[in-house]
Amino acid sequence: MxxxxxxxxxxxxxxxxxxxxxxxxxxxxxxxxxxxxxDRDINxxxxxxxxxxxxxxEQKRHKAMHGLYRSxxxxxxxxxxxxxxxQLELVGVGFKATIxxxxxxxALGYSHNIFLALPPEVKATAVTExxxxxxxxxxxxxxxxxxxxxxxxxxxRKVEPYKGKGIRxxxxxxxxxxxxxxxx
Numbered sequence: 263m264x265x266x267x268x269x270x271x272x273x274x275x276x277x278x279x280x281x282x283x284x285x286x287x288x289x290x291x292x293x294x295x296x297x298x299x300x301d302r303d304i305n306x307x308x309x310x311x312x313x314x315x316x317x318x319x320e321q322k323r324h325k326a327m328h329g330l331y332r333s334x335x336x337x338x339x340x341x342x343x344x345x346x347x348x349q350l351e352l353v354g355v356g357f358k359a360t361i362x363x364x365x366x367x368x369a370l371g372y373s374h375n376i377f378l379a380l381p382p383e384v385k386a387t388a389v390t391e392x393x394x395x396x397x398x399x400x401x402x403x404x405x406x407x408x409x410x411x412x413x414x415x416x417x418x419r420k421v422e423p424y425k426g427k428g429i430r431x432x433x434x435x436x437x438x439x440x441x442x443x444x445x446x
């Protein structure tokens with residue numbers, strides 16, 4: 263049996279889960295609401311402040327979906343109760359980030375600034391302190407959407423291995439390479 267799939271999901275006090283007849287699950291909490299359409303074969307039941315995901319058979323397809331849907335539901339419940347947060351830092355001379363409305367403006371050493379429209383679900387803040395790399399903080403209740411937006415921002419200027427310049431996640435370790443050695 264799936265080690266992840268068989269674990270029950272405990273519900274926080276301020277989160278409500280509703281399961282419809284067509285196997286669509288809606289999770290509501292203080293940070294908003296999320297919904298997911300679950301495969302027909304996977305059964306979802308509620309019992310005394312917890313949600314349990316079960317599968318009908320031991321087929322490979324059912325085993326794969328069992329853990330998947332349990333993880334997706336757990337992420338939805340965590341998202342509407344506490345939310346998710348991602349921080350990116352811009353390492354490089356002259357790198358800047360400003361946010362106006364739902365548009366992120368980045369100066370990343372190119373000949374032009376990059377304007378990126380953020381989805382309405384993602385809340386972003388940009389902080390620039392003297393002597394430190396600018397920080398972009400993204401917050402959202404949908405983990406998949408947050409990761410997708412963060413990866414898109416990071417792909418605009420990937421970290422290069424020689425000087426370490428680029429956009430990186432806070433706490434990410436970059437493998438550095440040695441540069442050219444001086445000739446005689």
